[in-house]
Amino acid sequence: MEPRTRWSEVSGGPGAATAYQRRFDDLAAAGMDIHGEAAFVAALVAPPVRVLDAGCGTGRVATQLTALGYHCVGVDADADMIAVAEQRDPATTWVRQDLSRLQLRSQAFELAVLAGNVIPLLAPGTLLAAVQRLVAHLQPGGLVVAGFGLDSAHLPQGCPVTPLEDYDRACEVAGLTLVRRHGTWDREPWRPDSGYAVSVHRWAG
Template sequence: MNGTTPAHGDTIPTATRRTRWQEAGNSESFGKRFADLVCAGEDIDGEARLADTLLPRGARVLDAGAGMGRVTAALLRRGHDVVAIEPDGALVRQARETYPGLPIEERDILGLGPDDGPFDLVVCVGNVMIYLAEGTEREALRTMRAVLGENGRILVGFHLHDRPPHAHAYTAAEFEADLAAAGLHVDLRAGTYQLHPANEAYGVWVLSRAQSASDT
């Protein structure tokens, strides 16, 4: 590795970095596809149903990389206090049109600070992790860890294979190495949001803070 190329997972200043999602320019097609599914009454709540099972009633949730707000809307219907953040302005506008009154902010995960928490659960699904700016994965994980409340957890899901165009080829082993470096523990790994066994196509993780020596 030379002096200008970061190692995998190392922090890169984000102010000058465009996310892979921004590079792909997927906003219009993504938003239209899910808007059509919503209008057709299709089931788009799989992630939210799993998130709901991880929570007490009336929990505080962060939807990190909320897209057009479908997970946020589903969790609000289930009685949770949800904050949604999404850096893509086009998707934020569509979320507000599709779900009037949805509490969504145009913000990046890396712009969060400890004062934004605490949250009982951070939801980071829909391939958000593989569309982050190159080299910011560990920083994003540390940022989400920092806003967790006591006993808080993170729900993550993304494609391991057959990933969308421009998305990062992120293996389960690489991801779990980044989790360890970010101070996170794998409570559960599955292959679907219905908790089918782990597989090589799709990864779903439930994470918590790793216990440090100072915690014991």
């Protein structure tokens, strides 16, 4: 039996994937830039390297990366999210798997990105396993980039905070080294009182 993620508990059930995507469609229609995460990735590695969008949701980040020339694979535990992603973007490879049990045929990604509060929305007790499975799919020198909220204002309602110290500890156990940390995907400076963190870790291999 697959672990029950916090996303499945706070998402609102059937129709959540469509509503989630509609929110970003509305922002884009209003002229908002919804591709900050993809731009962040592009500043770290150049196409056409392989990128894993871990916890891809409806595929917003992976679809943009594919459009930019990256070889991108999107993975999510939510079947409805994956269904929306497949319908919207048949050019990207989509896989339904829980990150804590990740096992893909290809294990040669240069970068794994976790956007949209993936870390705090993991199933309770699976943080270390998820990070270890991500590392297992990296090339030596590969990067793990994760952005997530650190307080209730930056998290979905009902989602508990995952302390940054817990994430850093899991990364350290998995063999990752912190390279840099920002307060937003726009690379604003990180401060200890920041409500959000974007962390870049490297696996030496």
